[in-house]
Amino acid sequence: MSSPERISILGVLAILLATVLLVVGGNLWKTNLKVRNVTVRGNVNVESNQLLQLAGIPKNTPLYDVDLTHVQRNVSSHYFIRRATVERDLPSGIRITVEERTPIAIVAAEKSVYLDEEGVVLPSTVSRMIYDLPVVSGIPSAEVLTPGTVVANPDMQEALLLLSVLKQANREMFHRVSEVRLRNGGDIVLYSAEWGVPIIFGRGNIADKVARLEMFWTEEVVERGAQRLQYIDLRYDDQVVARWADEMSVGRKM
CATH class of the missing domain: 3.40.50.11690 (Cell division protein FtsQ/DivIB)
Structure with missing residues (x-):
């Protein structure tokens, strides 16, 4: 095998190794992220505590273990909520935005x-x-x-x-x-x-x-x-x- 071919193979292996390290590191980083705060926006008629209870997100839950669709469905079950959106707010938050019925x-x-x-x-x-x-x-x-x-x-x-x-x-x-x-x-x-x-x-x-x-x-x-x-x-x-x-x-x- 010629030197240029060896260099090319080593380069590909280096890229693959870097990619693997990035993926593993990224997953480790995501795993270490915990929910520290949950915020509610857009509510006037409904107390934030009511919506937080419906959201049901315990503190220190791994951030990426939170099922956003499930939380959205729970919050939207309140009679006064027309629609809700739920987003991760990196590095440690969940943001719930609601539109109320008036x-x-x-x-x-x-x-x-x-x-x-x-x-x-x-x-x-x-x-x-x-x-x-x-x-x-x-x-x-x-x-x-x-x-x-x-x-x-x-x-x-x-x-x-x-x-x-x-x-x-x-x-x-x-x-x-x-x-x-x-x-x-x-x-x-x-x-x-x-x-x-x-x-x-x-x-x-x-x-x-x-x-x-x-x-x-x-x-x-x-x-x-x-x-x-x-x-x-x-x-x-x-x-x-x-x-x-x-x-x-x-x-x-x-």
């Missing part, structure tokens, strides 16, 4: 529950927050509201869409609504937090009605006072019909 309405029943904008039923007992939310009333007695399920009633779905559009358009106006009354397929009626003014919302055409309500409340009700207002009717195209104390019903083009 209640948009409350149903006052034997056991009060929250509803988010997707209609997911959330228990009122597992959140650390106290919410200022509209109450949805008039729900059929046959409607079962089990935490974790999604409401199927069309009236409830439209009411939640209404509240979602209203909240996105004007949070202040959203908080002016104290109750959303369902009427078994009939017109949806809102009641204001100020003086309990009925707002006959009707059905459909939600974005347009929300815009008209917002404009009318800002330009008329704030100026004249809700205490004199007997009702608002949004069922007519391009106008708001309202009745004030000691006045006939008046329709205003909006």
Whole structure:
């Protein structure tokens, strides 16, 4: 065997040996990494301790023995968690990032529950927050509201869409609504937090009605006072019909 061939073989062997040493060393390094801390981000409604308990990662567990998918599934089982991601945070951490479900309405029943904008039923007992939310009333007695399920009633779905559009358009106006009354397929009626003014919302055409309500409340009700207002009717195209104390019903083009 010539010298160049011997050099070439020795070079290949050296590379193989270096590769083996790197792999073995890397595995030894990974084996020595332990979980020292687990952090939770993105949670507002849910206590971090609740999510850490669900994650179930003991300290000093070998970092690469943690099944990230299993932890993700456990954390996502919480009613208020829409989705979760779990990552290793070298050299000694696990990072859990969550996106929560946010209640948009409350149903006052034997056991009060929250509803988010997707209609997911959330228990009122597992959140650390106290919410200022509209109450949805008039729900059929046959409607079962089990935490974790999604409401199927069309009236409830439209009411939640209404509240979602209203909240996105004007949070202040959203908080002016104290109750959303369902009427078994009939017109949806809102009641204001100020003086309990009925707002006959009707059905459909939600974005347009929300815009008209917002404009009318800002330009008329704030100026004249809700205490004199007997009702608002949004069922007519391009106008708001309202009745004030000691006045006939008046329709205003909006």
